[in-house]
Amino acid sequence: MAGEALPGVSLTSAPRGAGAEPLRTDVAAFLGRFRRGPVGVPVRVDSWNDVVAAFGPPPDGDPGRDGVAPATPYALRGFFENGGRTAWVLRVSGPAATARARWTAGPGGGFPAARHEVVAASPGTWANGGRVTVRYQASTVAGPPTLSVRVTVPGEPPEIFPGLPLPELADRLAASRYVRFLPDGPPPPAGSPGPISRSWDMALAGGTDAPPTRAAYEDAVTAQADLSEPALVALPDLGTDLAGDTHAEVVRHLLRTVAPLHDRLAVLDVPPALRSADDAVAWAGTLTASGDAPLLGCAAVYHPGLRVPGRTGPRTVPASGHVLGVIARLDAERGAHHTPANAVILEAVDLAAELPGPQQARLFDAGIDLVRCTRGRGLVVWGGRTLSPDPRHRHIAHRRLTHLLVRAIRRTAGPLVFDVNSPELRLTLVRAITSVLLSAFRAGALAGARPEQAFRVVCDDSNNPPGQDPGQLVCEIEFAPAAPVEFIRLRLVLGQDRGLEVIEA
Template sequence: MSQYLSPGVYVEEVPPSARPIAGVGTSTAGFVGVVPDEVVMPAQPGKFTTTSENKTVPLLYPVAEAGKPLLITSWEQFKNAFGDFQSKSSNANATDADFAAYQQLQHAVYGFFNNGGTRCWVIRVAESSDLADPSNLLTQLAAIDEITIVAIPGATKQAQHTAILSHCFSLQDRVAILDGINDADLTPESIAPAGRSEAGSYGAIYFPWIQVFDPIAKANMTIPPSGHIAGIYARSDSSRGVFKAPANEMIVGALDADRRLSKADQDGLNPEGINVIRVFNGTVKVWGARTRADEANSEFRYISTRRFMNFLRESIDQGTQFVVFEPNSPALWQRITRSVSDFLLTQWQSGALFGETPKQAFFVKCDAETNPPNVRELGQVVTEIGVAIVKPAEFVVFRIQQTTGN
């Protein structure tokens, strides 16, 4: 309490009893891919160096260090760190497999920004064989808390899919975007080598691959869709919110699907968690929003549900750090209840929660019942939160009947 020594009027600032919870970001991607050590790098503007033969030549950007995550916020920045689009003849020392993987990473990041992405972290490896087991590389991404989407463009092996899903499942603050096997039969088992599982609820798989324009060959080329899909996640988050399923969305830059699938084709894939890319009147669209969750985890059937739950968990966790070491009393319980309730009210008002009233959409309970003496003795304060998350209208049914006129 302040001490006053002379008469007068004194105005004091009083800290609020509850602090607002700000929603965390949801659209920062983490990419892992191949960039050969000998890749041709662009020149640094206005900088030159002298060769051993006394010739003045442009000074090139150095290729980014392998195995180290680098924040990229534009395609220009990616080019300066990992190289621009280029021909195989310019990379004679790279194997065909390594150069193809390099092109897939380039087009993935370009497609990410072109479809609405704004921030991503990129880890490069020198050879495609370094991606056989990406677990150690993914560990480098684990320390970057802002990452909420993870993709390894072109990775379609079972071990690779399992590693990415396990990474997301263990951290519980991000989801995986997986590429299906492009030349597979139209069966879920051949498209998705890693089966449906609990960890699968933290990832979604997309099929088939897409065709884009290659500015070097000046022709269409087939690439995995994961980078473009990550950009669509970011675009949908920005325009609608993370609760909106990132489906029925146009893939900017995609000229065609590598395989045109019909509704009958999708009928056998959608129930098994394969998200199909379809072409409608010349427009390439994402036409699925399911995760790889098994039946035991069907409450996370949709990728929007999983991502929104991740968003709630991370936002509440970060937004309530102020209560740590506060006296565990009814006053604290009321502050927690108000902070979390205000945050969830905002989510309900934005359309993320189901219910005609806030009471139908969510509840927050932090009181003597959730915090009895034995819990308080452990130094814990327990809050129970329930939310009714909106689910995507995947099947829209109109029932039409003929009636006789009066």
């Protein structure tokens, strides 16, 4: 399990901007609830400690039992524990209030404002009961007056900002994880020098939480679509926050947003309120009723949820975060074209529900991939299919291979935009795309014994006739992905003269 933040020396670095490595297919986007942190603003994290720093420690409540505590922090922890390396996080929240307090400095002392509003860095109840202590030290031979600020928040390590110059108070405290100081009014009137030191103690109050709305989730879906890095998307709290038609509409909005990008996969969870296999199958049916194969090929569902370690005992979380970690791990070990299945899940102790064999078969037939507990191996991902009934869009390995190729081709073809439409440009484009496909063929991602059997790239007069708009260039690409082996059939032949013979059918 990843370690909690501990006292001592720590190193931090500025986060990289969006689109740092758009070719990676192991980067995930998590949309859900958190204890604290910016709302609706994408934050890039490269470790569990980064998550705790930006969004606080995971809650003590059990989302599997009370349906209130956020599940997304535990899903993110499962992602990193299972091999995930990078994620983008968007906190989703309803119209919550921010905790705050008033600080009146009084006359004299050289303060930048007579009053300040001390405001929590983000909305929510997390800051209620937090204490902010400000200590003023008058000027001495060593220099001008300074302020020292100590911030303590329940359940979080304290922050201390010593020796802050008075004019830089608000700017320097912008680095705090917990609070902001906002000047309120003009500087205080001049007065007598007063004591050498003074101190103030304030309590933050008034913060409230609000459950995320459909609009909040849809805004987060739109925000993640603007990021070039994520190739995987999860919404671990969606099934708890929204139900029925509202939940289904957000999922459809997600798929309609993701589908035109051709570069990412959404991993969904069966809503936790649906406890029986019949309910899960019916829920999947509402999503697949449209029959839109390309749209359904953008999503995979994994079930059941997992029991994971917690400070107060095991708790139930959706499986999506752990599964994304497994996908990221296999991506680094084998490549995006390998099926993310038959792999061990780490940082989980049990399944949230035991499903008999017939129920597992029904879920599989409905397009729901399974998480299973196997003898000798523990918890494993068992299944690599999307929700699409079309064989061309059914396998996750095929979809993720397409996502990888789309990303590679965008990077290859992007610099050629605005070049003159000429035979030289067409040849350059064909060579660049062929190089990408050859790499996939050599890695075993494509079918066929020779490259010409595995893919074809056409960019000539057949699809760019002389009368075509000269500002448009068409390049057609066809490729045959290698089919994953899902079933192995063995025949047993028993004969009096031959004994028992096993034949692979």
